Amino acid sequence: MSVEKLKPMNATIVKFYPLTATEELWDGFLRGTDEHNREADPEEPLLPREKRKALMVSAEANPDRRVYRFLIFPEGDIREAAGCATVSVETPHSPSYGTNKHVGTLLLLFISQKHRGKGLGALLLKRVIEELAAKEPAVSEFLSPVILEPGERFMNRRGGTVSLETAENRLYLSDLDWVTVEAWAAGSARRNPATTVMTVSSIPREDLEDYSAAYTETINQQPLGDVSIAIKYTPEQIRFDEQKNLEQGLAETTIYTRESDGKVSGLTETLYLKEAGHRITQMMTGVREAYRGCGLGKLVKARMLLHIRKEYPGVKYIVTSNAESNASMQAINRQLGFKKHLSVKLYKLKI
Numbered sequence: 001m002s003v004e005k006l007k008p009m010n011a012t013i014v015k016f017y018p019l020t021a022t023e024e025l026w027d028g029f030l031r032g033t034d035e036h037n038r039e040a041d042p043e044e045p046l047l048p049r050e051k052r053k054a055l056m057v058s059a060e061a062n063p064d065r066r067v068y069r070f071l072i073f074p075e076g077d078i079r080e081a082a083g084c085a086t087v088s089v090e091t092p093h094s095p096s097y098g099t100n101k102h103v104g105t106l107l108l109l110f111i112s113q114k115h116r117g118k119g120l121g122a123l124l125l126k127r128v129i130e131e132l133a134a135k136e137p138a139v140s141e142f143l144s145p146v147i148l149e150p151g152e153r154f155m156n157r158r159g160g161t162v163s164l165e166t167a168e169n170r171l172y173l174s175d176l177d178w179v180t181v182e183a184w185a186a187g188s189a190r191r192n193p194a195t196t197v198m199t200v201s202s203i204p205r206e207d208l209e210d211y212s213a214a215y216t217e218t219i220n221q222q223p224l225g226d227v228s229i230a231i232k233y234t235p236e237q238i239r240f241d242e243q244k245n246l247e248q249g250l251a252e253t254t255i256y257t258r259e260s261d262g263k264v265s266g267l268t269e270t271l272y273l274k275e276a277g278h279r280i281t282q283m284m285t286g287v288r289e290a291y292r293g294c295g296l297g298k299l300v301k302a303r304m305l306l307h308i309r310k311e312y313p314g315v316k317y318i319v320t321s322n323a324e325s326n327a328s329m330q331a332i333n334r335q336l337g338f339k340k341h342l343s344v345k346l347y348k349l350k351i
């Protein structure tokens with residue numbers, strides 16, 4: 001742990017390392033993220049602290065990302081943190097380091113309500129920028145998902161611009177018309193008789209290469225506004241994530257389609273954590289360009305819903321994040337009944 005007094009009368013900023021942090025520092029960090037999450041989404045239950053600690057510790061093992069975390073304490077009082085910050089960068093080990101090394105993802109920059117308006121956020125941001133200038137000189141901009149209005153004002157005042165308007169969308173299963181879902185699954189299967197639908201928790205070895213190619217192709221075709229990154233999802237990363245999810249107790253389901261020539265045409269994936277068993281998160285959905293407009297997007301989404309109904313009866317809603325400008329994904333989601341739950345603006349801040 002390194003403790004540095006930037007302005008002794010104003011604040012103390014401490015770097016936070018999950019692998020070696022004391023209980024007091026854990027408490028400060030988790031209280032900061034709890035407060036942020038409660039302010040952003042007051043009804044959403046928080047994950048048990050021990051589970052969150054375990055998730056953060058295990059995430060440290062990812063060779064493709066390096067995470068820097070900070071706590072800020074007011075007036076040299078290092079008992080109660082006033083806020084925290086987390087920024088993540090790709091490491092040279094990452095296959096997309098070449099295209100993404102200029103970007104730091106500022107996942108969180110948070111000051112407690114009672115400590116706002118005293119310049120602590122600006123101090124904390126300055127410290128984060130100094131750290132990256134020293135340790136990650138390739139980083140020239142932050143991308144930061146902002147939910148709270150004070151966060152938007154903070155970014156606007158510093159010349160931040162909105163790169164992408166996104167939203168967390170939710171589909172409550174109690175509102176879902178299962179007849180439509182069953183009709184989509186059956187209708188799309190009739191329209192695509194040569195297509196095989198696979199439901200797996202680990203991508204089979206024979207499809208791994210092409211699944212990785214289909215994923216990489218489609219994820220980079222989603223509208224990204226003026227975000228300048230390119231994503232590569234290699235077979236090695238797929239296996240790494242599968243192993244990590246197993247260790248973390250995250251149940252992963254992938255539903256993908258394969259054509260008669262062996263090509264992977266479409267895919268969707270979800271993650272379920274029993275400690276947050278009221279919800280399930282749907283991540284990437286993609287259909288390769290050559291196969292679009294034939295109902296495969298609807299097919300994989302419908303089949304996933306039927307899978308969730310059967311395997312996870314405790315789930316109350318599906319949560320997914322989409323760009324507001326993603327017309328085709330929004331069209332499918334709206335027809336199913338997904339509704340916007342939270343607006344999330346992805347800010348770019350040049351540093």
Ligand SMILES: CC(C)(COP(=O)(O)OP(=O)(O)OC[C@H]1O[C@@H](n2cnc3c(N)ncnc32)[C@H](O)[C@@H]1OP(=O)(O)O)[C@@H](O)C(=O)NCCC(=O)NCCS
Nearest residue numbers: 218222285286287292293294295296297298327328329331
């Ligand atoms: C989103 C995506 C998966 C859809 O795949 P698809 O196989 O073409 O989907 P389907 O054929 O099953 O259905 C597409 C629906 O969207 C509608 N749609 C397509 N483009 C649209 C547009 N520009 N505006 C409005 N609706 C549109 C279609 O009309 C169709 O609905 P309908 O059957 O009621 O007419 C595909 O476009 C894709 O892979 N995009 C890139 C990756 C991406 O952005 N993924 C989402 C991020 S999570």
